[in-house]
Amino acid sequence: MSRIRLLDEVLVAQIAAGEVVERPASALKELVENALDAQSTEIIVTLEQGGVRCLRVEDNGYGMSAEELPWALTAHATSKIRSLSDLESVASLGFRGEALASMAAVADLTLISRTRENPYAASVRIEAGVSSGVSPAARDVGTTVQLRDLFAATPARRKFLKSEATEYAHCEEVLQRLALAFPQVGFRLQHNGRIIRHWPAADLALRVRSLLGEEFFQAALSLDEVAGPLSLAGWIARPTYQRATRDTQTLFVNGRFVRDKLLSHAIRQAYQDVLHHQRHPAYVLFLRLDPESLDVNVHPAKTEVRFREPQAVHRFVFQCLSKALATTSPSSDAALEPIGKPQASHPASVFPTPGPGKSGISFSVHPPQAERESVMPRQQSLAIQEPDRFHAALFGPLAAPLPSTPSSAPVGSSPSPSALPPLGFALAQLHGIYLLAQNQQGLILVDIHAAHERILYEQLKSRMDQEQLQVQALLVPVTFRAEPKWMALLEEHEQLLSQWGFHLTPMGPQTIGIRSLPALLHQADPVALVQEVLGELDRFGTSRVAQERRDECLATMACHGAIRAHQTLTLTEMNALLRQMEAIERADQCNHGRPTWHQMSLAELDRMFLRGR
Ligand code: ADP
Ligand code: MG
Numbered sequence: 358m359s360r361i362r363l364l365d366e367v368l369v370a371q372i373a374a375g376e377v378v379e380r381p382a383s384a385l386k387e388l389v390e391n392a393l394d395a396q397s398t399e400i401i402v403t404l405e406q407g408g409v410r411c412l413r414v415e416d417n418g419y420g421m422s423a424e425e426l427p428w429a430l431t432a433h434a435t436s437k438i439r440s441l442s443d444l445e446s447v448a449s450l451g452f453r454g455e456a457l458a459s460m461a462a463v464a465d466l467t468l469i470s471r472t473r474e475n476p477y478a479a480s481v482r483i484e485a486g487v488s489s490g491v492s493p494a495a496r497d498v499g500t501t502v503q504l505r506d507l508f509a510a511t512p513a514r515r516k517f518l519k520s521e522a523t524e525y526a527h528c529e530e531v532l533q534r535l536a537l538a539f540p541q542v543g544f545r546l547q548h549n550g551r552i553i554r555h556w557p558a559a560d561l562a563l564r565v566r567s568l569l570g571e572e573f574f575q576a577a578l579s580l581d582e583v584a585g586p587l588s589l590a591g592w593i594a595r596p597t598y599q600r601a602t603r604d605t606q607t608l609f610v611n612g613r614f615v616r617d618k619l620l621s622h623a624i625r626q627a628y629q630d631v632l633h634h635q636r637h638p639a640y641v642l643f644l645r646l647d648p649e650s651l652d653v654n655v656h657p658a659k660t661e662v663r664f665r666e667p668q669a670v671h672r673f674v675f676q677c678l679s680k681a682l683a684t685t686s687p688s689s690d691a692a693l694e695p696i697g698k699p700q701a702s703h704p705a706s707v708f709p710t711p712g713p714g715k716s717g718i719s720f721s722v723h724p725p726q727a728e729r730e731s732v733m734p735r736q737q738s739l740a741i742q743e744p745d746r747f748h749a750a751l752f753g754p755l756a757a758p759l760p761s762t763p764s765s766a767p768v769g770s771s772p773s774p775s776a777l778p779p780l781g782f783a784l785a786q787l788h789g790i791y792l793l794a795q796n797q798q799g800l801i802l803v804d805i806h807a808a809h810e811r812i813l814y815e816q817l818k819s820r821m822d823q824e825q826l827q828v829q830a831l832l833v834p835v836t837f838r839a840e841p842k843w844m845a846l847l848e849e850h851e852q853l854l855s856q857w858g859f860h861l862t863p864m865g866p867q868t869i870g871i872r873s874l875p876a877l878l879h880q881a882d883p884v885a886l887v888q889e890v891l892g893e894l895d896r897f898g899t900s901r902v903a904q905e906r907r908d909e910c911l912a913t914m915a916c917h918g919a920i921r922a923h924q925t926l927t928l929t930e931m932n933a934l935l936r937q938m939e940a941i942e943r944a945d946q947c948n949h950g951r952p953t954w955h956q957m958s959l960a961e962l963d964r965m966f967l968r969g970r
Contacts, residue, residue: 367486370462376657377459381408382527387456392416394449403547407524409507417499421470423479432458446648464504471496523848526841534614540564582677586647589677594639605639623671627678783931789923792931799959808953814915815941827876828858834870837884846891853900878918886917
């Protein structure tokens with residue numbers, strides 16, 4: 358007898374279902390998309406136990422007749438496309454004809470529906486893969502689909518479900534995105550018998566406002582550009598908008614929420630020159646283009662798309678955003694743009710133009726203009742006569758390490774006291790931002806924050822590679838309020854976070870407690886640091902991806918842990934910084950690809966002053 362056999366139908370359906378229905382939120386997405394495709398104007402979502410116990414979507418769309426019900430539940434049966442050419446220009450959210458069939462394979466499913474033409478509704482129930490047959494029922498025009506006990510029959514999948522709170526948070530996120538894309542539709546969300554959200558039908562601006570918050574809306578620039586078949590509308594945050602803890606990177610292509618590398622790259626690139634103190638721009642954008650120049654059938658969950666002309670789309674999005682961002686000049690927008698334009702404060706002749714940052718993100722520690730003026734030096738001691746004293750302190754037996762890195766490597770590699778170390782000795786701190794040092798060749802200028810950031814990054818990386826990351830426990834846990842989504846991220850990535858030195862625990866339904874941080878980062882603001890790291894994890898989706906892209910996360914952490922502008926450093930600290938820079942590879946580039954120091958030789962200085970030597 359052959360060892361190769363055909364699988365039975367139920368098993369085939371259960372395997373296929375895995376691709377579409379991964380968790381309650383993915384089932385919810387499919388059901389609400391069906392309701393939207395049926396032109397509903399009111400959609401009610403009811404969940405119990407995060408959608409695992411019960412997940413119900415009721416709509417007032419055009420419904421299905423009794424004859425259509427069995428078809429709706431048949432795999433690869435759809436009313437939305439008929440041919441390949443339809444697929445090429447699909448305008449509905451669904452088209453694969455597999456969502457309902459998949460759900461029926463992994464849950465107890467009840468479908469009740471009524472069309473305008475019918476005085477009665479019809480219902481069908483599928484339990485353990487077996488249909489009850491169609492029977493009459495009572496209902497207004499529209500459709501109700503109810504799932505009970507998701508994955509009850511497939512314990513292997515059920516094991517992968519997270520806590521009720523996590524599954525609920527994913528559901529809410531999915532619904533928020535759909536609500537953003539369909540403002541003209543009213544949505545209601547209930548969980549465990551309580552009404553949690555109600556978004557009445559509204560215009561887009563109002564919907565964006567109520568979903569993303571007044572703060573985002575006020576800080577946002579609106580955008581509405583058309584170029585031939587392409588159009589881009591929505592809101593982008595001004596560069597100075599402090600990243601809220603909400604999910605504020607949302608992109609829709611022809612009404613479909615997508616994650617797309619090409620588009621997010623175009624967006625980041627547009628922000629590149631203006632984005633400070635914040636690694637991720639915030640936006641909600643709606644791109645529309647001819648459906649025929651788009652392939653939406655890339656992935657069963659339909660969150661990926663492929664463009665026929667990717668370059669043209671990239672260019673269009675980049676140009677639209679650049680144009681909008683260009684209107685935010687510091688003078689026209691002083692109140693909202695407290696950060697001085699970085700280019701203006703970089704004397705062009707001193708710093709080589711930084712190339713595009715490796716991560717596409719630029720960073721600045723330049724202080725607001727007002728602050729800058731307030732730190733204008735009065736006559737201060739230049740401390741120029743001090744190096745001798747510290748020279749001894751640094752290279753004697755009592756070498757003083759940088760206080761921010763108590764367990765750092767030995768300072769410098771003890772050159773003979775007569776030879777100046779490559780980066781020389783510190784002279785002074787300029788405007789709280791730059792360190793001036795003298796070495797054999799002349800003058801060294803160091804961007805303190807950038808240099809320290811690079812050092813922390815390399816240290817984090819090597820300690821983690823050697824599994825020697827030291828953790829600093831906080832005496833009293835620092836807590837912060839977190840939305841359900843953040844609680845979910847915490848649960849999802851707990852293990853990875855603790856590997857990275859973050860011991861975080863939920864301390865209430867909407868509170869996260871920070872119990873430890875990587876010791877190297879003890880200078881950072883714990884809450885901002887943790888939020889930024891959670892944001893990164895959110896961006897990567899799964900722990901596996903985050904693990905693979907660990908270094909990007911480390912760069913974020915280093916940025917938070919590094920000395921900020923206007924922290925006054927003693928000469929000891931400045932010298933320690935120089936020694937650490939020498940000890941660390943690639944110290945001339947900060948994590949974002951900016952240079953960290955610059956040498957001005959005596960010859961250059963002589964030329965500058967027309968001084969013949
Ligand atoms: P798809 O959406 O890809 O067509 P589904 O399995 O999600 O596949 O649905 C199958 C069919 O059932 C749809 O094509 C549609 O005709 C019908 N249908 C599903 N949900 C609804 C609904 N809420 N209202 C009206 N018709 C629906
Ligand atoms: Mg569908």
